[in-house]
Amino acid sequence: MTVQMKNELLFGARFLLRDNALTGHYLRQLQRNARLDSEQLAQYQLQRLHHTLQTAIGRLPYYAHISPAFSVAESAQVLRQAFPIIGKEQLLAERAALYPGQGHKRPWQALGKTSGTTGTPLDMFRSLRSVLLEQAFVQRHWSWAGYHAGMTRATLRGDMVTPLARQRPPFWFWNRWAHQLLVSSRHLTARHADAIIDRLAALAPAMLQAYPSTAYTLAGLLQQRQRRLRIPYVFTASEPTYPHQRELITEWLGAKLMDMYGMAERVAFATECEHGELHVNTDYSYVEIVDRQGLPTDDFGSVVGTTFHNDAMPLVRYRLSDQTRWKPGRCACGRAFPMIERVTGKYEDSIRGGDGAVISPSVLTFAFKGVHNVLKSQVAQVAPARWEIRVVPGPQFGEPDRQQLVHNVHALVDPTVEVQVVLRDELPNTAAGKFRWVVNEMPAHG
Numbered sequence: 001m002t003v004q005m006k007n008e009l010l011f012g013a014r015f016l017l018r019d020n021a022l023t024g025h026y027l028r029q030l031q032r033n034a035r036l037d038s039e040q041l042a043q044y045q046l047q048r049l050h051h052t053l054q055t056a057i058g059r060l061p062y063y064a065h066i067s068p069a070f071s072v073a074e075s076a077q078v079l080r081q082a083f084p085i086i087g088k089e090q091l092l093a094e095r096a097a098l099y100p101g102q103g104h105k106r107p108w109q110a111l112g113k114t115s116g117t118t119g120t121p122l123d124m125f126r127s128l129r130s131v132l133l134e135q136a137f138v139q140r141h142w143s144w145a146g147y148h149a150g151m152t153r154a155t156l157r158g159d160m161v162t163p164l165a166r167q168r169p170p171f172w173f174w175n176r177w178a179h180q181l182l183v184s185s186r187h188l189t190a191r192h193a194d195a196i197i198d199r200l201a202a203l204a205p206a207m208l209q210a211y212p213s214t215a216y217t218l219a220g221l222l223q224q225r226q227r228r229l230r231i232p233y234v235f236t237a238s239e240p241t242y243p244h245q246r247e248l249i250t251e252w253l254g255a256k257l258m259d260m261y262g263m264a265e266r267v268a269f270a271t272e273c274e275h276g277e278l279h280v281n282t283d284y285s286y287v288e289i290v291d292r293q294g295l296p297t298d299d300f301g302s303v304v305g306t307t308f309h310n311d312a313m314p315l316v317r318y319r320l321s322d323q324t325r326w327k328p329g330r331c332a333c334g335r336a337f338p339m340i341e342r343v344t345g346k347y348e349d350s351i352r353g354g355d356g357a358v359i360s361p362s363v364l365t366f367a368f369k370g371v372h373n374v375l376k377s378q379v380a381q382v383a384p385a386r387w388e389i390r391v392v393p394g395p396q397f398g399e400p401d402r403q404q405l406v407h408n409v410h411a412l413v414d415p416t417v418e419v420q421v422v423l424r425d426e427l428p429n430t431a432a433g434k435f436r437w438v439v440n441e442m443p444a445h446g
């Protein structure tokens, strides 16, 4: 079978599964939720939470000892008092108790997988409703930028749409079902950039869906060529988005960035609005932010979430390693969804300064102020108070750039760490085509 035919079948089937009349029905429901005020939203949340907890008690042996005799109004209190916070470790160790059907998936359930960037991948069972609703939530976010089905979009993520070895265009696949140009991010290199940029310029999509790292690579290639694209909106997801990426993407793609925070476990979903604020979609799941002791905090803490829409496998108080903080007040956009600070990354990937305190990745980006000729970079903690800055150098990269990097770290980030700049030919992506800009490689960390 040709690649073209394979793509037609794959993306045609995916379109039928995800973008059908039922998704449209769910989307209209979600649009109604978005018009609720805070009180009505809170009421809706309690109803969904009650439903999830009852389902969990009824279906999962792990919760079988909890009495289901509580009302909708008591749900949040029961959640905190009777349901422990669980993590990936529990899901792996107690599969028979925390998965439905003793951990055996039924044929009608969909299988989801976490990417496993920081260790063991997990699988998730999903109901059809959960699969469709996920798509409807994504589409509701798109609608914040005025994008709706039928408009043209380009996608620059991990999809393998053309063989890696391919040396001539097309490095993309036109998915006519969804009016979507899927571009192979593996071919986004100096060698093939012109062909890809020409194709995108000719398409003039209403929006680009990308990983922050792939959009950033595209922006860098545009900058090298001093060419600009005009794509009104770039929707990023799946990796943390750093300020240096945001800046370059906004400038060279001419785009407004609309970031999305979600995960395969589907316990939290937050979407960036036109005003640059990240809103927790409270009709998606029940989100808590807790400290290291598992207590609610107004400071930075871990995201803990309870699913609302997946009866095939309810996840209750599932702890993620993502760190963020509630942001008080109301957004100028008027939406009732509460705000959080940008999710800067996984706890395992946090980098620490000379005094052992976590350094925000946003602060780390200062290291690259005024540094030129860097094609790609990565900051790694290799030992206590020791960082390695890995650089894929451009042709003009020289000693002044290296010195500037080291100087910046000491002047703008942390004067006490030892920094080494290491040149690399390539900085590999993960198997899913994602990229980790900040990594902590100390043994036994996290």
Ligand SMILES: [Zn+2]
Pocket (backbone or CB within 6 Å): 273, 274, 275, 276, 277, 279, 331, 332, 333, 334, 335
């Ligand atoms: Zn807003």
